[in-house]
Amino acid sequence: MAHKPIESEARDPHVPVTSSISSGENTVWADVTSLLQAASQGLQEGELIHGDNFNLFAAMSALEIMDPKMDSGIVCKYYSVDEAIENGAAPVPLSFDKTIDVQCTIDIMDHLLSCEATWHKGHSLAQTVFSCIYLLRLDRTSSHAILHSYCRLIRATCKAVISVVSDARTHEEEDLFTMTYGLPLNGDGDGKCLSMLNAVEETISRQLRACKAPSSKKRVLEDIEPLQPNLDLEEGYCKALLCRLRFRKHFYHVLMCMRRPQGRGLELARKHIASCLSELECIYKSAEFLRSSACGNCEDGIEDKTTASGCEPIGFDASLNSRLSAPTPPRAIRILNWKKAIEYFKKLLHHLDIICSYSLDPSLEAVLRFVVQFQKPQPDLVARAHLQLLLVQDGKLYGRDPIFAVICRAAALPEVVKNHDIQKNEFVVQLGQLVINLLKILCTNAAWQRRKLGKILQDWRVIYVQLELAFKTEFGEMSSITNEENVCVKLSKHILIWVEEQTYWIASRFLMLGFELELYSPSEYCMVYWYIYVVLIKLAEKHHLKMVMSNDTGKRKGKKKRDSPKDVARDYQIPPAVLFLQCHISLAEGLTMLLAALRNENRVFQSLGPFNTEHEIFIQHFELLQQACIPDHISYLSFKDTTAYAQFSTLVMYNYFKDALRLAKELRSSFSNDPDRMAELRKIEQVAEHNGIALNVICRVGALDPSLKVSFEFNHHPYFATAVVRRS
Amino acid sequence: MAMEHDAEKSFIHVESSEGSNPNGSNPVTKVRMLLFRRMLVGVSDGRFFLGSFHCMDKQGNIILQDTVEYRSTRRSSPSPMEQRCLGLILIPFSCRTSCHVDCSIEEQLSLLSLPG
Numbered sequence: 001m002a003h004k005p006i007e008s009e010a011r012d013p014h015v016p017v018t019s020s021i022s023s024g025e026n027t028v029w030a031d032v033t034s035l036l037q038a039a040s041q042g043l044q045e046g047e048l049i050h051g052d053n054f055n056l057f058a059a060m061s062a063l064e065i066m067d068p069k070m071d072s073g074i075v076c077k078y079y080s081v082d083e084a085i086e087n088g089a090a091p092v093p094l095s096f097d098k099t100i101d102v103q104c105t106i107d108i109m110d111h112l113l114s115c116e117a118t119w120h121k122g123h124s125l126a127q128t129v130f131s132c133i134y135l136l137r138l139d140r141t142s143s144h145a146i147l148h149s150y151c152r153l154i155r156a157t158c159k160a161v162i163s164v165v166s167d168a169r170t171h172e173e174e175d176l177f178t179m180t181y182g183l184p185l186n187g188d189g190d191g192k193c194l195s196m197l198n199a200v201e202e203t204i205s206r207q208l209r210a211c212k213a214p215s216s217k218k219r220v221l222e223d224i225e226p227l228q229p230n231l232d233l234e235e236g237y238c239k240a241l242l243c244r245l246r247f248r249k250h251f252y253h254v255l256m257c258m259r260r261p262q263g264r265g266l267e268l269a270r271k272h273i274a275s276c277l278s279e280l281e282c283i284y285k286s287a288e289f290l291r292s293s294a295c296g297n298c299e300d301g302i303e304d305k306t307t308a309s310g311c312e313p314i315g316f317d318a319s320l321n322s323r324l325s326a327p328t329p330p331r332a333i334r335i336l337n338w339k340k341a342i343e344y345f346k347k348l349l350h351h352l353d354i355i356c357s358y359s360l361d362p363s364l365e366a367v368l369r370f371v372v373q374f375q376k377p378q379p380d381l382v383a384r385a386h387l388q389l390l391l392v393q394d395g396k397l398y399g400r401d402p403i404f405a406v407i408c409r410a411a412a413l414p415e416v417v418k419n420h421d422i423q424k425n426e427f428v429v430q431l432g433q434l435v436i437n438l439l440k441i442l443c444t445n446a447a448w449q450r451r452k453l454g455k456i457l458q459d460w461r462v463i464y465v466q467l468e469l470a471f472k473t474e475f476g477e478m479s480s481i482t483n484e485e486n487v488c489v490k491l492s493k494h495i496l497i498w499v500e501e502q503t504y505w506i507a508s509r510f511l512m513l514g515f516e517l518e519l520y521s522p523s524e525y526c527m528v529y530w531y532i533y534v535v536l537i538k539l540a541e542k543h544h545l546k547m548v549m550s551n552d553t554g555k556r557k558g559k560k561k562r563d564s565p566k567d568v569a570r571d572y573q574i575p576p577a578v579l580f581l582q583c584h585i586s587l588a589e590g591l592t593m594l595l596a597a598l599r600n601e602n603r604v605f606q607s608l609g610p611f612n613t614e615h616e617i618f619i620q621h622f623e624l625l626q627q628a629c630i631p632d633h634i635s636y637l638s639f640k641d642t643t644a645y646a647q648f649s650t651l652v653m654y655n656y657f658k659d660a661l662r663l664a665k666e667l668r669s670s671f672s673n674d675p676d677r678m679a680e681l682r683k684i685e686q687v688a689e690h691n692g693i694a695l696n697v698i699c700r701v702g703a704l705d706p707s708l709k710v711s712f713e714f715n716h717h718p719y720f721a722t723a724v725v726r727r728s
Numbered sequence: 729m730a731m732e733h734d735a736e737k738s739f740i741h742v743e744s745s746e747g748s749n750p751n752g753s754n755p756v757t758k759v760r761m762l763l764f765r766r767m768l769v770g771v772s773d774g775r776f777f778l779g780s781f782h783c784m785d786k787q788g789n790i791i792l793q794d795t796v797e798y799r800s801t802r803r804s805s806p807s808p809m810e811q812r813c814l815g816l817i818l819i820p821f822s823c824r825t826s827c828h829v830d831c832s833i834e835e836q837l838s839l840l841s842l843p844g
Contacts, residue, residue: 038755
């Protein structure tokens with residue numbers, strides 16, 4: 001059979017293969033189509049031709065060509081970006097009619113904003129912002145000043161955001177965010193993009209002034225060429241463009257200011273954030289004008305549109321980049337609609353503003369409270385990355401306070417200790433690393449955070465033991481009672497107590513995040529609240545001990561005239577911070593006993609699943625805590641002992657909810673300057689009050705009344721449930 | 729699993745028929761000899777795939793290993809080609825438009841001569 005040229009063999013006219021894809025030296029491409037066909041006929045049903053190393057299971061992982069879910073290279077409309085451009089997919093200028101050109105430019109800006117928001121929310125850059133053909137070949141737009149400067153600036157902005165998220169390394173949680181896969185993010189002269197934009201802004205401002213000026217003055221300003229020829233639309237278009245350009249500019253400034261080390265740019269960032277928010281308002285308001293002057297029918301489905309005018313923007317094609325996304329095609333995504341995009345940026349700016357307003361409190365306790373509070377409204381990735389970079393820079397708090405000094409302050413040690421040589425000890429250094437790691441973890445999303453917090457429990461337990469040993473070794477040799485020994489003893493005691501306190505704090509966060517992530521079913525609430533109760537008791541104990549120790553040392557120094565035991569006893573009050581924890585303890589205890597009583601008497605909320613016993617569920621939930629002995633001597637049996645005899649008759653007598661309510665009310669005066677803690681106290685009061693009432697109702701009606709239905713809802717507090725009693 | 733077992737049985741069956749024909753001109757045998765050789769497959773949208781021939785089934789579906797995809801950057805020819813690596817791929821018979829194997833000129837003749 002003679003060898004026929006390849007072109008005529010193929011079904012479609014293709015590029016001559018032999019010329020483009022070389023076979024090898026002294027070899028040719030031999031057409032084997034008929035041979036394969038003959039072999040097919042010779043095979044049995046289900047028979048395969050394969051080598052010795054063939055593994056059917058492995059072969060199933062092969063990408064199937066022409067399957068849209070697996071083949072990202074399927075040729076659709078255009079073979080490449082360049083072909084798309086040659087076919088007019090991204091014209092420059094966008095139109096020879098200047099009015100239409102302006103309209104289209106605004107549409108592109110709006111769609112890019114929507115793409116940017118979609119990207120921030122966790123989709124790939126290639127499918128979102130860089131689906132814009134103008135951005136893929138930025139130099140083409142240089143003749144169009146407005147589009148060019150805007151695109152340059154958005155490119156620089158994307159690069160800045162990627163840099164923040166990469167440095168914070170919080171992007172591990174969201175796969176696609178920082179992958180740029182060879183997209184053109186680096187441009188020469190992007191440093192000048194701001195000045196370019198300023199020039200454009202200046203021109204449009206003058207055009208706006210010119211069109212608003214009364215006709216007599218127009219002669220003077222005649223040298224200003226209008227933005228576009230339709231004079232009654234000039235003002236609207238100028239304003240629409242200006243607010244978009246200004247938003248871009250201020251947003252870029254926000255990012256640059258917030259990146260300045262040690263929080264130096266935060267105040268200026270706040271000003272830019274305020275400008276961004278006001279420009280966003282203008283952008284939002286421009287929609288009415290743009291919709292009414294839009295060309296063509298852009299009315300249908302206005303809610304889902306990615307532009308203010310409702311028109312489809314030109315110059316976007318996500319499929320051109322699909323080969324750049326990954327070996328397999330990315331899943332189809334929806335670009336956020338324009339209104340949602342604006343809402344996203346408002347929320348982001350709001351969270352960035354909270355970060356910028358933070359006072360950079362040197363107390364670790366305050367930092368932890370701030371981060372926990374910040375995380376409550378579930379801020380997005382970009383905001384969290386910024387927070388983390390503010391808190392931890394160069395291994396120091398805010399890039400300013402060395403970690404050992406932070407630890408000493410947290411351990412209620414006097415300032416002078418922070419220069420002590422013990423900080424060079426390897427375990428003290430490790431402790432510093434654990435603190436930094438903890439701060440980073442607290443800036444991640446709830447699911448990731450809980451997982452990591454669970455893992456580090458063991459590390460904190462171990463470091464305690466290692467430090468105890470290290471302190472004994474370092475300080476144990478001193479035999480004489482000197483000032484130095486006093487300092488060392490104090491140092492070791494305080495740091496060890498603080499490590500324990502911090503460990504219990506981590507444990508309590510771990511347990512409470514489980515509620516936020518809805519990891520517990522109602523039949524498990526009892527054991528969870530019980531565990532929270534035992535952990536919080538330990539936390540309060542260590543916290544209190546730490547404060548007493550520092551008070552003692554303080555008092556010893558300041559011993560002057562009156563130090564009669566009566567005065568000391570009278571002066572001593574349990575610190576409000578400890579009482580604050582006590583509120584939580586009472587609530588946890590109350591809920592544990594309420595649930596236990598319901599289980600014992602009404603046989604509800606039991607763990608009776610066919611797969612696990614209650615003991616196994618206990619181990620599953622608390623395995624990490626048990627392994628780290630947090631707390632010590634606590635086990636499933638302790639839980640059973642505590643709850644086995646819970647009855648409603650005894651509960652009414654020891655009403656934990658009443659305690660919590662009373663305590664919360666008393667603490668109002670202590671925290672009147674702290675709005676976050678006041679809010680927390682109010683929530684505790686509500687939970688305590690409602691649960692107290694529920695308890696009374698159950699007791700009055702009789703716990704065994706079958707018409708009584710009790711459920712637990714989180715309507716007053718994110719992790720302390722409120723019992724809701726219904727008669728059916 | 730059953731499929732593999734059957735394949736083994738048929739394998740033996742083929743071997744015995746091969747024994748009776750010492751030339752090895754059985755097309756299945758010839759194709760088996762092409763395993764691991766560089767194969768260039770064209771598909772219906774104009775792309776080409778160059779990889780090592782790894783497997784073929786009765787329907788004519790082909791698996792290639794360490795594959796590189798070639799495609800032109802323009803619809804019309806001539807135009808520069810782009811390439812990217814894909815790894816293990818399966819090319820269904822339905823979209824295959826051409827299939828070539830890299831071989832010496834002498835081999836080409838023997839490969840293409842089919843049993844009469």
